[in-house]
């Protein structure tokens with residue numbers, strides 16, 4: 001039997017059940033009653049101690065959402081979601097908001113430790129050089145449970161806190177920017193998020209400041225039948241720089257869980273935001289049961305001249321992914337980048353890509369997308385590149401590569417290109433390849449077993465993107481890729 | 491060490507090997523020559539453990555172990571190495587990374603410890619310098635965009651690094667210029683030792699001027715039709731295969 005044939009057979013017997021973050025934290029939660037109505041929204045808002053304007057903003061979003069239809073254009077297939085059968089708020093009972101680390105429930109600290117995310121600052125400080133430190137905001141179901149290194153960041157003028165706190169403490173900033181990149185009625189899920197979002201991170205980098213450490217948020221869905229609707233807002237003032245990482249995991253559950261986040265980035269003149277995601281939500285079991293529905297709206301606005309926003313994502317989890325981190329290149333000479341690795345295995349369905357909207361002069365964008373499909377999964381790249389009438393000399397380069405493991409999976413590329421300015425130059429390259437029997441044999445003849453051979457070939461395939469990740473993250477991502485393909489070769 | 495007995499193999503119903511008997515003892519170098527399509531590469535692939543072939547009869551044992559029971563990676567760990575006639579490209583994987591992964595995989599399979607990065611780098615630099623493989627080449631993805639000759643040198647570099655006990659070289663001389671032929675042959679000769687056996691597949695005597703064989707075999711239509719000393723290669727060079735191939739027809 002040829003190596004690749006064997007791979008296919010093993011993919012068939014794939015056990016995504018080896019998902020290593022599938023444990024459940026046994027902690028008492030406070031849940032909002034199931035269903036969605038104005039009272040639930042008032043409940044969430046009251047829980048967060050929100051000002052009046054925030055509640056009104058949510059209620060307005062809810063009114064609009066009721067008139068909207070669930071989008072169906074993506075190449076994903078799932079039973080209709082019953083929005084009345086979900087909890088829209090869940091919080092560990094012992095904790096209503098972020099406190100000092102000493103007060104955080106030990107059970108929660110243990111959870112994050114198991115996930116490989118130390119929340120104790122002492123632990124972080126012990127092993128790591130200052131420049132490699134990472135400040136963490138940990139979001140557990142609907143609330144942020146801890147944020148580390150806040151004081152140290154405050155010295156540099158950086159605000160890094162749960163968005164619920166920012167709404168109370170920095171209302172002028174939140175009011176100015178919230179919904180300014182992803183408008184309330186942008187799309188079905190974004191509108192839903194606007195009505196019910198519970199927590200997420202807020203980042204503000206003042207003019208001329210280079211954020212002294214990496215910032216990161218770890219999202220964890222724990223509670224059953226609960227939607228997670230986080231909201232992240234990052235503002236980089238003139239000439240500032242920040243690198244932000246986002247990680248996601250969830251327990252293994254039979255039923256599907258909904259995750260509908262909104263992320264908004266604003267980069268002013270000469271500012272740069274680097275946003276990296278390692279998404280490893282539970283992908284569902286070997287029969288395709290369970291797993292997270294990941295419907296996310298992420299958008300960055302290069303508002304000022306010479307600003308830059310780079311999205312890097314490593315997507316290995318979720319039953320269904322519907323996600324298009326985008327850049328609006330408004331400022332002249334602004335730059336947008338999108339580097340993506342999307343892996344689908346088992347029964348996963350991925351419809352992901354990006355939009356680069358060129359509005360300003362001399363704007364440029366670069367898209368490198370690497371899709372890897374195994375099992376009976378479907379993996380679609382959907383990308384839009386457009387140049388506005390005034391986008392003189394807009395440039396885009398898109399490279400979109402797909403790698404298939406076995407012959408039961410699918411890879412699809414759907415590019416939309418639109419130019420209203422004759423000086424714009426858009427290049428698009430796409431390839432689809434398979435891991436060949438010859439490559440497998442060659443690696444095996446050098447002593448690599450099947451799994452190591454696939455891992456090596458896949459790591460080669462995604463190298464361009466891995467290189468874009470911050471150092472420590474790159475190693476993590478590589479491991480994650482190997483784990484998520486583990487089932488595909490036995 | 492290597493014992494092939496009455497080996498018959500076919501692919502999709504085509505009989506390619508029709509009863510091969512071959513014994514290689516430690517320290518010996520066997521040359522295999524023979525017309526195009528006679529089954530030389532097939533034999534080398536089967537030895538290395540490629541799975542596309544159906545073995546209908548016969549056996550392969552190596553150091554007393556039944557090789558037909560083992561996968562390609564296990565055979566590599568057991569000490570077999572095939573230098574490919576057509577080396578395969580591995581995009582995105584730096585040659586250096588590939589070498590390290592392969593070496594450590596074999597060490598792990600043998601229960602040895604991984605080599606530390608500094609020790610590994612030192613070892614590679616040394617071997618690479620012998621074969622005139624530049625540091626720039628080591629950084630490039632394995633075999634991608636390598637010239638024919640560069641690919642062959644990279645194969646021998648892998649062999650030198652992995653230190654197999656049985657080396658199978660499939661037309662390593664094809665595509666090499668005169669200087670490269672000498673460099674590669676020196677690399678191979680350096681590996682000659684009383685413990686190590688070699689099978690050298692070639693069409694040309696000029697390689698055997700450098701790598702002097704103990705035994706020369708002629709393979710034709712899937713069978714060894716003639717076995718002799720190193721002078722057999724000279725005779726073939728002068729007269730071609732007609733005498734031996736004819737006998738079989």
Ligand SMILES: Nc1ncnc2c1ncn2[C@@H]1O[C@H](COP(=O)(O)OP(=O)(O)OP(=O)(O)O)[C@@H](O)[C@H]1O
Nearest residue numbers: 501502504506525526527528529530531532533542
């Ligand atoms: N996968 C295959 N399917 C069908 N025929 C095959 C296959 N592999 C090899 N053959 C045939 O087997 C025969 C032997 O091929 P092989 O590559 O072993 O020859 P060779 O002696 O190495 O030739 P050369 O000197 O040209 O390298 C050829 O006729 C070839 O076409």
Ligand SMILES: [Mg+2]
Nearest residue numbers: 530531532575
């Ligand atoms: Mg051949």
